Amino acid sequence: MKLTPTLLLLFLSSFATSNSLSFFSSNQQVLDENHKVPGDNPLEFCDKSDDYILTINNVDLEPNPPLPGKTLTIEAKGNFTKKVEEGAYLVLVVKYGLIRLINQQADLCEQMKSAVDEDCPLIGEKTITKDVDLPREIPPGHYTVFADVYTKDHVKITCLTATVKF
Numbered sequence: 001m002k003l004t005p006t007l008l009l010l011f012l013s014s015f016a017t018s019n020s021l022s023f024f025s026s027n028q029q030v031l032d033e034n035h036k037v038p039g040d041n042p043l044e045f046c047d048k049s050d051d052y053i054l055t056i057n058n059v060d061l062e063p064n065p066p067l068p069g070k071t072l073t074i075e076a077k078g079n080f081t082k083k084v085e086e087g088a089y090l091v092l093v094v095k096y097g098l099i100r101l102i103n104q105q106a107d108l109c110e111q112m113k114s115a116v117d118e119d120c121p122l123i124g125e126k127t128i129t130k131d132v133d134l135p136r137e138i139p140p141g142h143y144t145v146f147a148d149v150y151t152k153d154h155v156k157i158t159c160l161t162a163t164v165k166f
């Protein structure tokens with residue numbers, strides 16, 4: 001299954017933005033009760049995001065939802081409110097319908113370096129933009145991704161989930 005890098009990037013998109021929208025998205029964050037991540041995206045926080053180390057200001061996907069065979073552009077903006085050092089990790093689960101396709105742990109610093117050229121320690125405001133070429137042939141169905149991110153001491157950085165229908 002070739003989807004791993006793409007879905008990882010979907011998750012990493014949690015760090016990005018379009019400045020023009022940040023006014024609206026901060027309002028949306030206050031009003032929204034079902035944990036939606038601000039911006040034009042299918043992401044939700046897994047639970048109350050108040051205690052997360054990463055504050056996500058905005059994530060925009062173009063196109064949203066992503067389309068097979070198209071380039072997906074991700075813009076994300078967030079703030080690491082505490083220093084995130086080497087040893088941070090993410091647990092990624094991808095399901096296709098009820099089938100668990102992927103269940104793996106990855107090193108956050110390595111992923112950030114290779115995907116968006118950001119070095120650890122991660123601290124303060126980060127804006128990323130990333131283009132991802134989606135494969136033309138993605139088996140149709142509902143894909144659900146969970147990304148749970150922790151420091152090396154297992155303090156929660158963020159937790160995101162999204163369901164995308166191809």
Ligand SMILES: *[C@@H]1O[C@H](CO)[C@@H](O)[C@H](O)[C@H]1NC(C)=O
Pocket residue numbers: 079080081082124125
């Ligand atoms: C990022 O978080 C730090 C720590 O909470 C805060 O002092 C800073 O103002 C924040 N930066 C932005 C741009 O929101």
